[in-house]
Amino acid sequence: MDRVDVTEWLLESDPSVRWQVMRDLTDQPDDVVATERARVATEGFGASLLDLQTDDGYWNGEEYGVDGDRRSVMWTLQSLRRLGIDPDAAPVRTAIERVRSNVRFRDFEEAFPFFSGEVEACINGGVLAASAYFGVLGDGADRMIGLLLDGQLDDGGWNCEPREESDRSSFDSTLCVLEGLLAYQRAVGDATPAEVIEARHRGEEYLLERNLYRRKSTGGIVRERYENFIFPPYWVYDVLRSLDHFRDAGLVEGTEPDERIAPALDLLESHRLDDGRWAAGDPWNGRVFLALDSAPGEPSPWNTLRALRVLDWAGRA
Template sequence: MDVTDWLLESDPSVRWQVMRDLLDEPDDVVAAERSRVANEGSAARLLSLQTADGYWGGEAYGIDGDRRSVMWTLQSLRRLGVDPEAEAVRTAIDRVTAGVRFNEDDGGLPFFDGEVEACVNGGVLAASAYFGVLGEGAERMVGLLLDGQLDDGGWNCEPIEESRRSSFDSTLCVLEGLLAHEVASTAAGSAPDAALIDARHRGEEYLLERNLYRRKSTGGIVRERYENFIFPPYWVYDVLRSLDHFRAAGLVDGTAPDPRLAPAVDLLLEHRRDGGTWAAGDPWNGAVFFALDAAPGEPSPWNTLRARRVLRWARPDALDELLPPAE
């Protein structure tokens, strides 16, 4: 079967993104398919698991590895591309806004006001932008993130007195949040925030200087797990997730792919399987409500979709090699 046809047999959350990112279907066709996401398939199942107090799994964030929480459920719903205006989604977000707090026993902040760690605030900022919860909480997080940017351009969730060296993991979490906030704020009619855009570009430069996975000092891979492409991403970094961010940022900025992305694209192509698919990675240890991707090592609709849209942007000649011959 043609890979695109195979992808179109997947969950509606995959299908609508294939239609938008790989097939350039008309907006109304894409919107019609996207409207199904909140009511069918994986996203609908996740929405149904929320309790009346606004929580998933009884936690705002959860212990490390456990993705049955508000934080990671909202991240999954965002990556599935659920329509934020769908009735079931608005109900869920209203519940979170009214009832969920970080560190509730200590009188913590409401969920969409964020926390203190950069990687957490990057994720919450991305969720607040996607689900339209823009306000003082989002601005608070932006301020903390801009103040916490390190001299090398990136971020680290460790306190600055403990580390002045950036982390790939933390930096990408923050970049995703800043980009999402920039896009949502502009769509809402706000003028572009020059300081935010500059901080994002500096953070992206930190990764570009290292070709998205290499040590600046030796050129060797920073961590082997950067080649483990998982969906949905957790706080951990991987090259495919990073390339997907750079694609999104390039489309926003109207810029061509930076030549320094080439080694990461080559690495992505090394993981291509016969038949033009990419395999599912080994999930980060921890509990989930249910798997959103294929079993590890099996053909992954999500990794295949994301890899193909990255190639369509960064290396279309490589994507052409994956297409079936014309009749």
């Protein structure tokens, strides 16, 4: 299967895949892309997830969800963001207003409003990304950013464990925070405080120093699961998710790929199937409303889309 056939195969997928293929791989006109993107809120995965929200703003009655269950406000909003649903679509605005008005992190005495985040860096990174994407930054962005800046460790990254338990950064937590800070920067543009940009760059440097997956001490892979490319990724780190972030950051800032991602690109290419596609990984544990990707080992529209746009950006089309 050659590249053209792969693109045609991707265009047979859910509207959430199709519109991103049109934007990132086939350079369709903006109006054509927008028309396809609008379908995400009314058809396929996006519409199905929106329909599962209850009138009180929750999904499955959970703001985050107990471990092993991804049916919650947090992970549904993260999925909708990754699907690229139009945040201005009427059904989306209704859903976000329900969350803003009603959902609280109830495990805390203060019962923080959802879009104000809570205390863990990885959760606040995800909530900040959702707040920026869905246009509700005013509800608590300053609080979350303050906590994230204060919580950055000496090595440049973050860890959801408190400082007294760990002073080493986690790849998982660091990438969650980086995605949130970048989404914030995209949303506010030139109004982004310099210290936010500096913190993001320091966090990215933490990953770049390790080629996005290696131990700084030995050069070996930090965790084997970093080669397991999954969609949606939830809070879990993998090399493809990280590369997609660095592509996104490069597009926001107009910068070229850092040469230190080359080993990660080699790793990504090594996972390419003979027909030009990438397979779905083993999904992270937990119950879900619906599978957004193919079965493990089967050709994955999401991994293929993300891999191809990363390689295009890096000049390895």
